[in-house]
Amino acid sequence: PAERAALKDQIRRLLKEKNAVMVSHYYVHPDLQDLAEETGGLVSDSLEMARFGRDHAAQTLVVSGVRFMGETAKILSPEKRVLMPDLEATCSLDLGCPVDAFSAFCDAHPDRTVVVYANTSAAVKARADWLVTSSCALEIVQALKDKGHKILWAPDRHLGGYIQRETGADMLMWNGSCIVHDEFKAFELEGLMREHPQAKVLVHPESPAHVVALADAVGSTSAILKAAREMDAQEFIVATDNGMMHKLRTLNPGKLFLEAPTAGNSATCKSCAHCPWMAMNGLADVARVLATGANEVRVDPALIPRARQPIDCMLAFTA
Ligand code: 13P
Numbered sequence: 001p002a003e004r005a006a007l008k009d010q011i012r013r014l015l016k017e018k019n020a021v022m023v024s025h026y027y028v029h030p031d032l033q034d035l036a037e038e039t040g041g042l043v044s045d046s047l048e049m050a051r052f053g054r055d056h057a058a059q060t061l062v063v064s065g066v067r068f069m070g071e072t073a074k075i076l077s078p079e080k081r082v083l084m085p086d087l088e089a090t091c092s093l094d095l096g097c098p099v100d101a102f103s104a105f106c107d108a109h110p111d112r113t114v115v116v117y118a119n120t121s122a123a124v125k126a127r128a129d130w131l132v133t134s135s136c137a138l139e140i141v142q143a144l145k146d147k148g149h150k151i152l153w154a155p156d157r158h159l160g161g162y163i164q165r166e167t168g169a170d171m172l173m174w175n176g177s178c179i180v181h182d183e184f185k186a187f188e189l190e191g192l193m194r195e196h197p198q199a200k201v202l203v204h205p206e207s208p209a210h211v212v213a214l215a216d217a218v219g220s221t222s223a224i225l226k227a228a229r230e231m232d233a234q235e236f237i238v239a240t241d242n243g244m245m246h247k248l249r250t251l252n253p254g255k256l257f258l259e260a261p262t263a264g265n266s267a268t269c270k271s272c273a274h275c276p277w278m279a280m281n282g283l284a285d286v287a288r289v290l291a292t293g294a295n296e297v298r299v300d301p302a303l304i305p306r307a308r309q310p311i312d313c314m315l316a317f318t319a
């Protein structure tokens with residue numbers, strides 16, 4: 001604890017010294033969430049992280065999360081220095097959607113509007129017409145469907161399936177998934193629901209369809225947080241990365257939050273209910289990158305103008 005407190009002090013001092021601001025995702029360690037908020041930065045979902053990074057005056061952004069979040073920040077603000085605690089922190093959705101195969105898929109279906117999830121590389125974004133996050137995917141696909149568009153969707157098949165069921169849009173789907181949300185199991189969830197009959201079930205739409213079908217509320221991390229505050233209930237079962245529990249509990253003292261069951265347990269299943277890449281973000285790394293300027297996010301400058309287009313569409317749509 002003494003070491004943690006010293007690192008936090010060091011980070012507070014360095015943020016000021018370097019005119020830097022911290023942006024953290026809800027899935028990273030509580031220390032990094034609290035520090036971001038307390039120092040004038042932001043803890044939020046991937047959509048609002050992107051908007052905040054773009055709009056903040058600081059010339060250095062420290063993005064605690066995974067690589068696509070740092071890359072999005074860089075694409076939106078190429079003139080800023082974007083640092084990440086660990087540049088190896090990736091995402092199974094990004095890894096599962098390599099640009100060459102994805103480009104070939106797009107080339108084979110030129111009649112479709114390409115809608116890509118934020119959890120992708122800059123090169124994949126540069127092939128997209130629209131970017132979405134789970135906060136706005138439903139509304140954006142609905143609007144495209146209403147205008148008569150047929151969709152090519154990538155990479156998360158569970159989120160895509162959820163949106164297809166909700167909107168009835170014609171969606172051709174890439175076969176990717178999130179290794180964390182993919183582990184939530186409907187059968188075990190039903191068992192926990194029987195033990196807690198009063199509990200409301202909150203589910204992130206990266207989860208499998210049978211889990212989504214059991215939900216009282218389905219939505220992004222920020223939508224889950226909103227539902228927990230607004231729903232008239234004292235108990236909740238939550239199917240998303242357990243990094244989320246920190247904000248859920250601190251903003252709702254007195255309410256009980258239970259983790260939805262996964263296939264394995266923490267001893268046998270490394271990715272169960274906590275993203276191994278989000279877990280790579282630590283206090284010592286934040287202090288080190290701020291002090292040294294190491295781990296700067298770099299995006300091929302040739303890609304930036306084209307990769308920015310679908311992000312701008314999303315930010316304008318949700319403004
Ligand atoms: P949101 O914060 O946009 O819901 O994203 C969830 C996620 O998995 C990010 O990695």
Ligand code: SF4
Binds near residue numbers: 181276
């Ligand atoms: Fe990717 Fe899933 Fe980790 Fe989010 S939680 S970064 S979607 S692997």
